[in-house]
Amino acid sequence: MLFSSTVSLNSSTFTYSFLKEDFEEEKNILLDYYEHMFEEPRVKGSFVNQLDCVNFTDYNPPITHIKGYRISAIHYIFCPRQYVSEIHVDQLACVPNQEVLDRLGFDDVPVGQPQVLSLQLPLSVNDTAVTSFYTKDSSPIKRDITLYNKVSYNYDRSIIPGTERAYYYLHRRSRIEKIDEFTFTKPAIINVSLPHQVYNPGEARDLLSIRFLKDPWEWIPEDQEKNIP
Numbered sequence: 513m514l515f516s517s518t519v520s521l522n523s524s525t526f527t528y529s530f531l532k533e534d535f536e537e538e539k540n541i542l543l544d545y546y547e548h549m550f551e552e553p554r555v556k557g558s559f560v561n562q563l564d565c566v567n568f569t570d571y572n573p574p575i576t577h578i579k580g581y582r583i584s585a586i587h588y589i590f591c592p593r594q595y596v597s598e599i600h601v602d603q604l605a606c607v608p609n610q611e612v613l614d615r616l617g618f619d620d621v622p623v624g625q626p627q628v629l630s631l632q633l634p635l636s637v638n639d640t641a642v643t644s645f646y647t648k649d650s651s652p653i654k655r656d657i658t659l660y661n662k663v664s665y666n667y668d669r670s671i672i673p674g675t676e677r678a679y680y681y682l683h684r685r686s687r688i689e690k691i692d693e694f695t696f697t698k699p700a701i702i703n704v705s706l707p708h709q710v711y712n713p714g715e716a717r718d719l720l721s722i723r724f725l726k727d728p729w730e731w732i733p734e735d736q737e738k739n740i741p
Contacts, residue, residue, distance in 0.1 A: 527645045527692040528702040529732050531631075535699050538578050539633045542586065542720060545574040550588055550718070553658075557592040560602075561658045566612055566725070569670035578631065581728045582618065587657075587721040591641060591712040599646055599688065600655070601681045602630065602704035602721075609675055618725065628705035629727040633720045637697050640714035644693040646707040652681035683707040701731055 546563050553561045564573050565585040573583055591597065688707060694700075696719070702708070704721075 525691075525706060526703050526732065527706060528643070528694055528700050531699045531701060531731065533579075533699065535578070535631070535633055538575060539635075539720065541574050543635070546586070546588065550590070553588060553590045554716070554718075557595070558590060558658050559597055560721075561588045561590070562586075563588055566616060567672050567675040569672060571616075578722065578724075579728065579731075581724040581726060583722055584627070584725045585723040587723075589719050589721050591638075591710050591717045593712065593714065593716045595710070595712045595716075597710040598655075599683045599685060599707050599709040601648075601652065601683065601707050602723075609672075612672055612675060615672075627724060627727045628703055629724070629729070630702055630704045631722040631724075631728070632696065632700050632702055633722070634696060634698065635718045635720065636716070638712065638714050638717040639695055639697050641696060641710060641712040641717050642693050643696055643702070644709050644711065645691050645703075646683060646688040646709070647691060648707055649681075649683035649687045652683045652707075655682055701728065 549561075549563055552558070563586045564571060573586060576583060691706075696717075704723075710717075
């Protein structure tokens with residue numbers, strides 16, 4: 513089994529689950545390919561940075577699947593020391609249209625349907641950083657995600673016509689309530705459609721966040737609630 517028997521179920525909505533596998537082989541392949549793009553986010557303290565996505569004209573990741581699931585988007589997330597992120601929802605990592613699916617030869621994925629699970633692979637371990645989950649703000653604020661180019665490492669990416677660049681929604685603390693939290697020390701799957709926030713009182717922490725064209729719900733224990741907002 514991929515998952516741990518220790519999971520969080522503090523609400524009727526799935527929040528996160530630790531995974532037993534370390535995904536070291538996949539992580540090392542991704543690091544070899546993308547690590548040269550990490551320096552600028554580390555210097556600027558940029559939180560969410562999109563490295564690759566099927567909606568990019570130059571989409572060509574070094575691996576296309578993890579445990580049988582097609583990768584749709586890869587993010588580098590950097591939390592500086594003494595950092596508190598905004599409460600946010602990763603609303604859209606990648607929602608391909610039919611043109612994108614036809615171009616890539618994908619005939620087994622839903623069109624225009626955003627997925628909600630993210631595989632999170634730690635690149636550094638910080639046992640003081642806490643990820644918290646919240647209820648939803650009824651009128652969140654839209655914010656774009658920084659896109660990095662594999663060649664120039666800047667924000668310019670060619671987005672396929674008819675598709676959107678990645679964005680997320682900010683949720684105001686005064687309008688929501690905390691429902692769960694965990695300390696991220698090993699690979700985990702989390703529900704990024706729920707408002708969440710990272711509080712990092714210690715040293716800098718970074719990770720890879722990987723989204724899929726179909727959510728890997730089977731990685732989560734059968735007795736875990738799987739309903740989503």
